[in-house]
Amino acid sequence: MGFRKDFLWGGAVAANQVEGGFNVDGKGLSVADVATYKPNVDVKDYKRNVQVTSENIAEAIADKTTTFYPKRRGINQYYRYKEDIALFKELGFKVYRFSIAWTRIFPTGKEKLPNSKGIAYYKKFIKELKDNGIEPLVTLSHYEMPLELALEYNGWADKRVINLFVKFSKACFESFPDVKYWLTFNEIDSVTRHPFTSAGIIEDKTDNLEETEYQALHNQFVASAMVTKLAHEIIPTSQVGCMLTKLTTYPATPKQGDVLAALNKNLMNYYCADVQSKGEYPKLILAYFKRHNFDIKMTNEELKIIKANPVDFISFSYYMSLLAAEKENGLEMTTGNTVVGGKNPYLKATDWGWTVDPVGLRISLIELYDRYQKPLFIVENGMGAKDIRESDGSIHDSYRIEYFKEHISEMKKAVESGVDLLGYTSWAPIDLVSASTSQMSKRYGFIYVDQDDEGNGTLNRYKKDSFAWYQHVIATNGNEL
Ligand code: BG6
Numbered sequence: 001m002g003f004r005k006d007f008l009w010g011g012a013v014a015a016n017q018v019e020g021g022f023n024v025d026g027k028g029l030s031v032a033d034v035a036t037y038k039p040n041v042d043v044k045d046y047k048r049n050v051q052v053t054s055e056n057i058a059e060a061i062a063d064k065t066t067t068f069y070p071k072r073r074g075i076n077q078y079y080r081y082k083e084d085i086a087l088f089k090e091l092g093f094k095v096y097r098f099s100i101a102w103t104r105i106f107p108t109g110k111e112k113l114p115n116s117k118g119i120a121y122y123k124k125f126i127k128e129l130k131d132n133g134i135e136p137l138v139t140l141s142h143y144e145m146p147l148e149l150a151l152e153y154n155g156w157a158d159k160r161v162i163n164l165f166v167k168f169s170k171a172c173f174e175s176f177p178d179v180k181y182w183l184t185f186n187e188i189d190s191v192t193r194h195p196f197t198s199a200g201i202i203e204d205k206t207d208n209l210e211e212t213e214y215q216a217l218h219n220q221f222v223a224s225a226m227v228t229k230l231a232h233e234i235i236p237t238s239q240v241g242c243m244l245t246k247l248t249t250y251p252a253t254p255k256q257g258d259v260l261a262a263l264n265k266n267l268m269n270y271y272c273a274d275v276q277s278k279g280e281y282p283k284l285i286l287a288y289f290k291r292h293n294f295d296i297k298m299t300n301e302e303l304k305i306i307k308a309n310p311v312d313f314i315s316f317s318y319y320m321s322l323l324a325a326e327k328e329n330g331l332e333m334t335t336g337n338t339v340v341g342g343k344n345p346y347l348k349a350t351d352w353g354w355t356v357d358p359v360g361l362r363i364s365l366i367e368l369y370d371r372y373q374k375p376l377f378i379v380e381n382g383m384g385a386k387d388i389r390e391s392d393g394s395i396h397d398s399y400r401i402e403y404f405k406e407h408i409s410e411m412k413k414a415v416e417s418g419v420d421l422l423g424y425t426s427w428a429p430i431d432l433v434s435a436s437t438s439q440m441s442k443r444y445g446f447i448y449v450d451q452d453d454e455g456n457g458t459l460n461r462y463k464k465d466s467f468a469w470y471q472h473v474i475a476t477n478g479n480e481l
Helices: 046-050 054-062 077-091 116-131 147-153 160-175 188-192 195-199 209-234 256-278 283-291 300-308 358-372 398-416 465-475
Strands: 008-012 095-099 135-141 181-185 239-245 248-251 313-317 321-324 376-380 421-427 447-449 461-463
Touching: 008 077, 008 135, 008 376, 054 147, 077 116, 077 461, 077 465, 095 421, 116 135, 116 160, 135 160, 147 160, 160 209, 181 209, 188 195, 188 209, 188 239, 188 256, 195 209, 209 239, 209 256, 209 300, 239 256, 239 376, 248 256, 248 358, 256 283, 256 313, 256 321, 256 358, 313 358, 358 376, 358 398, 398 421, 398 465
Parallel strands: 008 095, 008 421, 095 135, 135 181, 181 239, 239 313, 248 321, 313 376, 376 421
Antiparallel strands: 447 461
C-alpha cells in the first residue's frame, strides 16, 4: 500500500516571497513590504532579524526602493509566472500552493470594492495553472496583511479586522470559484513567535504583548470560521483547511520534569488546530488564560460561529523537532528561527541551525491523525541551503535530495500505518526570498533563481539536480525515491 492514486504532489510558496511588483496595478503596501534584509546581522540571530518597531516601519515607508526590502521584488513571479508554471508542469505537479496578496485585492484593506487589476491577475494565474493540469491550493493569509491595518488597528488585535478579512475572502471565493482547496491562516500559531509578520501587531504600541497575541489569535479563529462557512456556501465543493506549524517536542531526558515540559509544549502547539478543527477551546488553554489574568474578549456568538464551522482538513508545515526540559539552562538551544527549543544531539542541522528529523515527520503525522481524525495535508517541508551554481549552470544539491528522500520515506510509512494524507507540497519548489531573514541565499528550490541577497542577477531559472529527482518521485507516485 502506498500513496493514494490522486495524491497531490506539488510545491508551496507565498505571494510576498515570490511575486515582486509590490507597487504595480494598484497594490498597497503589506507588512512584508517593510521587512528588511540586514546584511550585517548574523542570520542565526533570528529574533533580532524579525523585530519590527514603529521606527523601522516609518523608515521603510519613506524608502521607495527595493534594495533592502527583498520581499518587494521577490523572484519576479508576477511577470514570469508562465515560465514558472511551465517548469512546475514539467516536474509533474498536481497542485501548487500560493497565497493571494490581500493588498492586491484591497490595497489598504478598507476599500469598499476589490481592485479589478488584482482580481484579473489571479484569474489569469489560476487559469494558467488549470490549463497545465495543476490544482490551485490557495492560502488567504500568509504573512502579508495590509500595512495600513497594522498601523491603524494594531493588526489582528482589533476585532474590526475580522470583517475586513471576511470581505477580502468573499471577493476571492466569488472571483475564483474554480479553486477547491483553501487555507485560512498560514502557521496561525506563529502569532506568538512573530506578532508583526503574522498578525500586524506592533510591539512598541502594545501593553501586554502575550495577552494581545492570544486576542489576535481568537480574532483569527472567528474570521477563519466565518470564512470557512462562506467558502462552503459560495463554492459547495470547496475544502477548507487550517494550517499549523508542527513543532514536535521530545523530553530532553526521561526525567519526569522534562516529560512534563515536553507535554506542555506539545499541547500549546496543538491548541490552534484544536480550536479550528474541534470548534472549541481546550479547557487547559482557558485555564492558562485565567492563571495569567488574560482577559481575552470572546462573545458567545463568536464561540458559536467557531463551533459551527470547523475545518475540513488539517494542513501543516514540518521542518524540525525540538527538545524540552524542566530546567532549560542545561540545554543547548537551536538558532536561526523564531522557534527556539533544545537542540537534539542525535540530529544533524542545516546551515541555519534547523534540526533535521525525518522520523519526527512520521511521529507528527500519526499524532495529528489520531488527534483530529481528519485528512492531513503537508503543505510545507524543505531545506534552506547555500547552493553553488557551477560555470556550466548545473547545481549539485545532493543534500537536498537526501533530505526529501528521508522525509518522503517516513511520510510513506505513516500512510502505510493508516494515516489519510491528501498531499505534499515542498517548500519551496523554486528559490525565493526567505520569510525570516529576507535572504535569497537561503535556497529551497528544485529550481535555482539567479538573484543574490541585494537583488543582483538575471533572474534566470536553472534546474538543480533535485529537479529530475522530484520529477521521478512524482511520476512513480512516491514508489521510487
Ligand atoms: C514557514 C513559512 O514558516 O517557513 C514560510 O510559512 C517560510 O513562509 C518557511 O518561508 C521557511 O522559512 P524561512 O525563514 O527559511 O524562509
